[in-house]
Amino acid sequence: MDTQPSTVGAVTPKPAQGAKPTGKPAVDASGKSSPELEHLRMRRRLIWVATGGFLVTNLLMFLRFFFPRTLFEPSLKFRIGSPSDFGLGVDERFKQSHRIWVVRLPDKLFVIVAKCTHLGCTPNWIETENKFKCPCHGSGYDMEGRNFEGPAPRPMDRAEVELDAEGQIVVDTSRLYQCPAGGKCEFDTDPNSYLAMS
């Protein structure tokens, strides 16, 4: 019944108008189809493809648009120097700037986030008793940040550490490792939670 393929051809790109998106065989009333009609149907397909492609690509562009190439956020990754800069024990150099302690044990080095696991106060390192003591509610942690007194539910979290190309330690405080009481302890198990020292 479609005796005017051209018209349909014209409108196919707007499927929303309820025409047939791709022409079903353009056969006129008497059922015979002609090469001319075939030709038109071909065109119609091409138009459909071009326009459709255009719209789809636009959609993709639209999505890409929302991911700018650069950001202006302060980075939580920072260098703290090379391992040889840290003697055995707790290093308080970065407590002010980044709220972390760097702990160096004979066999490994790791970074404790200076945040009491009880209510989030900043504990103090007490050299003489070699333990961390939280001023707020008296939670106590040993030099590895493991809680042994007070209300703290679990050891202090540790930040991810790794060595970069030039042998500098890179700390990433956005990646934390926890050791919940009773739960699975990520310390030591996860290779990124500490640096092995020879």
Added chain:
Amino acid sequence: MDWAQLWHIVSLPDNLPIVALAVLVPFYAWYGLRQARKTDQLIGTLEANPEMAATHHRKVHPWQPAWAREVQVWPYLLRIEFLAAVIVTAVLLVWSITLDAPLEEPANPNHTMNPSKAPWYFVGLQEMLVYFDPWFAGVVLPTLIIIGLMAFPYIDANPLGVGYYTIRQRTVALASFGIGFLMWLTLIFIGTFIRGPGWMWFSPGRTWDHTRVVYETNRNLPDLFGITGPWGKAILGIIAVGAFYAVAGWASHKLVTRGSLNQKIYERTNLLQYATFQFFAITILAGLPAKMLLRLLFRIKYVLITPWVNI
């Protein structure tokens, strides 16, 4: 002849629209008027033999009785709309890829750009500032233009020429609008291409030199007659303006009532309509060019001088 300069101005991204206008407007004018001419011929023939007029389908477009008088919007109109959309998109894309939108120095109130121009579609107004005081060029005039445009259909009492291109049936309307449109475009062209640093007049192809010096002393009409007293000035001004309105009014009346059709239309026009028409015609269509010429040719700044307003 400084071709580089010329090219520089013409090729400024922000001036491209004006270049486009320069092409499009003439084209469409021709495109429309061509049809108008056809129609007028048809009208001519039909006026000539009434019996043909009685039977004729009265369109320039071909028609056969077997053809439907109406067609489906879907698809016959929509397909055209779609085509238009596609073309515009393509054009816009290419344009946007090839030409970057201008971005100049960060805004700096302490450093005036020379020349500092309004956006091109307002440059016409800025150009008017040369001929009139800001309060007129910048405020009154635009308002008048807008009002004039709005009043346009209410003034036009011509019953003929609705829905087809024609000239002979609508000379007055077309002429008045045409003049206005043309004037607006001309102003834009002058403002963009002719006006250089210091808003000085640089004929096309002349180098825009911000150190250029020109001798321009403007005088006021009264000075020509050596009138100094404030009253004298005011009176002279009023006389001059009055005279202009009288003459221009008379002339335009003669024009508007030429020909039998115009005569008929004039008769159908009531006083209010006619007065408004005359006011706008004289003030904007005649007044502006007149003042511009006075200024450009005879370097006359003000005609009417009063303690409050000068024109």
Added chain:
Amino acid sequence: MEPDPNNEQKAGGGLLARAREEVKELRQDLKEPQKTQLWKSVFRVKHERTDPRTRALGVLSNVFLHLHPARINRDAVRYSYTWGMGGITFYLFLVLTVTGVLLMFYYHPTKLQAFRDILFLEHDVPFGRLLRNMHRWAAHLMIITLWLHMFRVVLTGSYKRPREFNWCVGVILLVLTLLLSFTGYLLPDDQLGFWAVTVGTNMARATPLLGSEGPLGPQLGMTPFNDVRFALLGGSIVDANALLRAYIWHCIAIPLIAAVFMGVHFWRVRKDGGISGPAPVMLESEIKPPPPK
């Protein structure tokens, strides 16, 4: 036309046969989606037959298309008559809206950030430059097409009774478009925009009665701090406030107003009997006496 699956299943199905049936059905649907319930639910009309009625329904029942009548004067589809400028203008408005909204994602209307944001758009936002250019050029193009539209309307005398009011609406739309473009000009906060706007608003300063430098303005106690220009800029100079105001006018206020007027404009086109022509010519001899007032 296709056989009813239920019969077949009765005929002696077994799961396999049934499944085959399902698949067959699915294929059918894919071949003729118009038949599926989903399709029907979306496009309220049956479309299997392309007869005038269906097509008319197609237009009328489609929210985007129902601005159009179902059928129009056979010659009105001729480009030679319409020039299509009105439609293009509207299309450009849509383009501007889309690109504009996208640009807003990366733009802060503050003195410190505005310019930097433009640089940011130009240099690393994906497609940022393309979008910005499109936005600007579309704006220019829109003004051109607008004028041409107006030109055509005058040439064909389409503003005449009964369309006078719609013409007025059109004029308002013209003004709004210019304002839109103008307010947008300041947003990059560069010298071009800054001085363009300064020049533009300085004219407002000279408004009679309401401007601090206009005739009779000072006499009425107009100062740079209480006149029209101040109201436009939110200050006596083009500064942070002006930027913010331009931004809000440009992105929210004026587009809304314009949209409303556009609605009216299109609505009136329909109500005033579609576009004016091409109408059969009328002859001087056929002028009827003026209608009684």
Added chain:
Amino acid sequence: MARDVNPGADRQSTGPDPIVDKSLSGPLLIAAFVMFLALGWALYAELYGGRPWKNHQRRFVSLYTSYLKKLRPRQLAAEKAAFASPELQKLEEQLTAAERSAGPRLSEIDRQLTSIRHRLAILKEPFQDARAKIAALTYELEHATSANGKRSIRHDIEEAKKGPFRVALPPEDGKALIVPASLTFGELERRFAECKSREAQLIAQQNEVTSESRELRRKRNDYLSERLVGLTQQQIDGLLRKMNEFRVEIKQIHIEEAGLVERCESCHLGIREPVTMTAADMGGNPLFVSHPVKDLMAIHDPNRFGCSPCHNGNGLAVSSVRKAHGNYEHWLWPLFAKENTEAGCLQCHFKDRVLEHAPVLTRGRDLYELKGCAGCHRYEGVDRDADGVADVRKEIQNLQTRQKESRLEMDREIKNGDQANSNEEAQKHFARAENLRVTVSNIDAMIGELEQKSKFLMQDLKKIGPNLKDVRLKLRRNWLPVWLRDPHAFRPGTKMPKFRLTDDEIRAISAFIWQSGLDGPLPVPQAKGDAAKGKELFETRGCLACHSIGEGDQRIGGEFAANLSRLGEKANYDYIVRWVHNPRERTRPYCPHEKRDLGPEDYSRHGLPFVADPDHSSCPNDGSELQIQNMTVMPSLRLSTEESRDIATYLMGLKHEYAAYPADVSYMEDASLAARGKQMVGRYGCASCHEIKTLEEAPRIGTELTREGSKPMEQLDFGLLEHKARKEGWYSHRGFVERKLNDPAVYDQGREKAPEDRLRMPNVQLTQADSRALTTFLLGSVDSPFRGEFRAIPAQFRYLPTDQQRDLQEGWWVIKKYNCMGCHTIQVGQKSVLSALPRYQDPDWKEQLPPSLLQEAARTNPGWLARFLSNPALSEEDVHRNGVRTYLAARMPTFNFSPNEVRILVRFFEAAAGQPNPYIALKLEPLDERERLMSRALFSSQAAPCLKCHLTGDERHDRYATAPNFLMAKERLKPSWTARWMLDPQAISPGTAMPSGLFHRDGDRWTFAGPTPNVFKGYNGDHVQLLLRYMFELTPEEQRRLTRAVPTAPTAATRQSETVSSGVRSR
């Protein structure tokens, strides 16, 4: 079409319907296709077209990787070599030894640690579990409401604490058998705590035991790192790894607080790499080189300062080079050209006179003063003395007005007090009056101070050119016009620029100059001297530090002052003698108040002798401060009249015989010409460099250049060349300045101008390098970069010098002003002009070079230094000699520094040597009799022949002495430094003749290296300290006693031999 016809319309069709039967698919297809292509284009532009950095980064990775690979083996070899070195071997051995010694204890500690940790591990689980349980119960207890509820919970807690907790602990001694124990919570906790603390102790021990080996290891690493140039093996590997993990992206520095965004490193990827890479290293691609000056990067860390604050350019832009470098008209801060980079420094260091890392810029500043630009073009902070005078005058006025006001106020208060109707109110008023009286007197004091200051400033006020009031006394009349026509021809390289003068202009000017000259009192007529002697003197006294002599390639000497090769052609002998004898001697004092030169008549009118010197510096007529000396920087060399005559004779002999001068210059007496001449002189601003009668207060004629670098382009007048400039691409500040400097008249080309409107700037002789330096300086002179909305160098970048740094810069102004560096070495690596002269290449003359002042203040007592600077002769009567090093031919001149400048200089030297200010001498306790004997013995012993070289004041001896007199040490030197000096002079000033190693370390004291006299037997004090104390309480008679003890002064011959043999001669 059936369906388009209204129902009932006849169906038979006629011809195709142009609307209904036309197909649009053709145009549609094309349009859609075009649209699609356009989109493709857009994508390309987005992904590649506008993103040049993508390719750059890929190229960089490949280039850098290959470079590192090349580097690797080289470094490997270097490391091998370093390891091979004996020192390192030694360290290694020590290290292994230390580790071995620590070994057993360590292993013991480790064993204990492991066992403790094991115990802990066993204890931990039950302990923590119990603790958690108890904590939970406690919580319940706290929150329980009912009394018996609490009771029951308490009970539970008790139960919980009882345990018993069964733990199988291995015994402390770590024997294998395990005793299961059942404990209560208390015990459990106790043990846990014990273990914890034990562990801590052990770790501490471990730490302490390993400390030595750690120390050694650190040492070894340091040793390696300082021996190894460049990178170590694993560093290189690290970098290679980095390259493998390299991500192609915009590299950005974002400095939040400064609002700075720098993406330069998206393309300049090599800049911060630890390796130094030249373009050659990176396949000839200059884009990837590392920053040329690593030290600068160290001071200005890019992470804090970014790039564009120094280099300009658009840090945000990455889409094209043009945009990124800001080389387009709409970017106001285009990248500084390579040869002018240092301009960037000036933006923050605009107050600094000398910048260590910016030689070009510093040279630019020097030239600005040297060539007298400052004469016509004001530049903030350059003409310090003149500005200073003005400021002081203003300040004084303000103070005076304030004083008047407070006086009036005071009277009012007193009146009120008298009329007060209550006693305490009166008291209040009188009290206020009292305070005011104090204020008034304070102000008096201040004003006095300021007047002093202005006096000093006037003393320091100098002019670039000679005083033209003396032309008649000094010059040959017919020489003047020749000079004016082309100074560069007469004296190549002179400061005097070449004005483009027409003949009659020259006539007029010379006429005016000549007639405005003073005609008396004439210099005293002088007898001829001995030219040969004069030559010697001229070349040895140090004149050549500033002046040059000889022409073309014969030219030797400094560029600071005039080349005297043709002096004979222009000058008047008597005047030259006077000048050489004392250049500051002024013919007539000038009174700035009356604006004229005073003559004898003014003095006689008040019955005063016609003398004007620092003590008689006030005007006899109105008492205002006079300008009593010639405003020249040339100092007095304290030459005797004979010497002056000799030198003058020598100089007058220098002339071109063939030089011809116009015979008839009678017009120079023509008064009418003079009038015109005065206009000319005013117009060309001669008075800004010269003193000219009636034009003393003439204002500057040039534009101010303080902000030249940031002037809006259209304010630079390119004249008719603007469009040429645009076409040829030098329409920029740089282009403008460079061309202007090379040809000051260039922007008049093609302009129709009356002579008096033409550009006045004269041609200055500049080498390519010089004009580059000046351009750099001017480009950097920008409007305060800390203002401005979009691009501002944030305030926290501002350079805030410490007091010492400020003192340094202050001092540099003076040092440059008087060209101290002509004779002395003041900056590390800087060579004085003298040291470059042929004469001083001979080793024997090297001895004669003026001292290097690198550590001056560390050596000398500031008080003494001040005294020395203001009077280098250190004596009022016999002045024709050096104060300290009488043996030097070159003479430290008398500069007539004002106390201001003396203070500045002393401060400078103290800052340069990092000395605390003020200096407090430390007290040396006096010698007792024995010690005096001992030191006397040592001094006069053959082993330590100090007095052979050090001056003693004895004529015969001093002829050969080449070291300062010990008598001076007491007040001149700082004991601490002297001690260091005696120990190792070579370390302090390499190449000095004073021998090192006179003493050797003996336990905690220094003892004399040579054989000590017998008196020393059983003395266990420090010999250096001993000598030091002796030196610092040395008296003339003591010295005389010594000299008597020492064998008679050696003959020149012996001296020579000794010089060679022992070289025991101090500087």
